[in-house]
Amino acid sequence: MPVLSLLRDLVAVDSTSGTSGEAAVLRRVALEFEGVEEARVAFAPGADGEPTALLVSPAVVAADRPLLVFASHADVVPVTDASAWTHDPFASTVVGDRLHGRGTSDMKSGLAASVVAVRDLLRRGAPVALAVSTGEEVGCLGAPAVVDLLAGLRVGAVVIPESTDGRVVLGHRGALWLTVRTSGVAAHGSTPERGHNAILDLVAVLGRLDDLPLSVHADLGRETVNVGVVSGGSVPNIVPDVCEVRIDLRVVRDDVGELVGWWRDQPEVTDVRVDLDLAAVWTPRDHPWLAGLDAPVSEAPASYFTDASVLVRSLDDGVPVVVWGPGDPTVVHTVDESVSVDAVLRAVEQFGRVGERWAAEH
CATH class of the missing domain: 3.40.630.10 (Zn peptidases)
Known part of the structure; x- marks a missing residue:
C-alpha cells in the first residue's frame, strides 16, 4: 500500500x-x-x-x-x-x-x-x-x-x-508566550536590607495572577495561564538582582495587547518580551x-x-x-x-x- x-x-x-x-x-x-x-x-x-x-x-x-x-x-x-x-x-x-x-x-x-x-x-x-x-x-x-x-x-x-x-x-486556542523580568539590587546574603530581591518582586507579581484579564470564547473556552519556567539568583549568599519567568498563555482573542499590557503595568516588572504570538x-x-x-x-x-x-x-x-x-x-x-x-x-x-x-x- x-x-x-x-x-x-x-x-x-x-x-x-x-x-x-x-x-x-x-x-x-x-x-x-x-x-x-x-x-x-x-x-x-x-x-x-x-x-x-x-x-x-x-x-x-x-x-x-x-x-x-x-x-x-x-x-x-x-x-x-x-x-x-x-x-x-x-x-x-x-x-x-x-x-x-x-x-x-x-x-x-x-x-x-x-x-x-x-x-x-x-x-x-x-x-x-x-x-x-x-x-x-x-x-x-x-x-x-x-x-x-x-x-x-x-x-x-x-x-x-x-x-x-x-x-x-x-x-x-492561540498561544502567547512571554518572558517577564524583575530587577533588583545585589547585596551580600547576610545583609539583605542593603539590596533589593528580584525574586521576591516576581513572587509578588505572580501572587496577582487572579487579576489577569482572561477572556472566554463560546466554543474555544477559557483563556489560561501557565507559569512554566522561573529562573533567578545564583548562590544562596547573594541577593538576586534579576529574576525571569516564562509564561504560557492560551488565548481566544485576536488582539493580545491587553494581556501584554497587564504584565507591563505591574510595578515590579522591568521588562516583558513576547516570545510567541499565535492566533x-x-x-x-x-x-x-x-x-x-x-x-x-x-x-x-x-x-x-x-x-x-x-x-x-x-x-x-x-x-x-x-x-x-x-x-x-x-x-x-x-x-x-x-x-x-x-x-x-x-x-x-x-x-x-x-x-x-x-x-x-x-
Missing part, C-alpha cells in the same frame, strides 16, 4: 525539530511528485540553504480558482530514551493494527495520507495543494515560509491533518463546507496549537480551517507512539473524496 510504504520511510527519518532530518522529510515528500506533470514543487530555503518548507501546487491553475490546501509539518519531538520504547522508535514496527514509531500520530500519518491523496487529485486536475513546514513543534517556526510560498495563490480552505482520531476539529483558530459550525467532509465534527476544540495559527493571519476572511487527521491524540509525544493502520488508509480515502468534491464545486 503506497501510503504505508511512504509512512514507514518518513518515520525512519529522525526529524526532531532543529535537525537535518526535517529537510530530509521535505525532500522525501517531494520525491513522491517526481514525474507528476500536473504538480509544481517549490521549496523555501532557510538561512543555511536547507529547505524550511515545501509547497506542492497545481502546475497550472486559474487565478480565480481557490485551492484546498492540506498543511502538515515535518518535524517531531525528541526521543529522549529509546530504550524505554517497546519497539525501535524509527523502525515502523507493525503489531496488529498499530504502526509504532516517533511521529506516527504526530503527524507523519496525516502527512503521508495527504501526500498520496494530493498526488492523485493533482493528476486528475483538482485544485488542491500540499504544504509542509518545519519547526512546528517548537513554535510554528516554518509556517511563515509556507505563507510566503502560498503568496499569489488563492486559498479557499485548509485541512491541518494533525492527530484528531478522524474527527473534524473546528479550531483551537486562535475557529471555523463556525454552520459553515457550509463542513457538510461535505464525510466525518464526524468534534464538539470540542483541539487542546494544542497548529500551524493554522500562522496561516489564518494570511487568509481571506471566512476561509474555513479545520484540524482533521488519522493520528491518535492520546499517544502523541509519548513513549510507544503509534497509529492505527486502518485510520491511515481511511484518511487517504476521505481526503480524496473531499478533494474530488472541492474540484467539482470549484
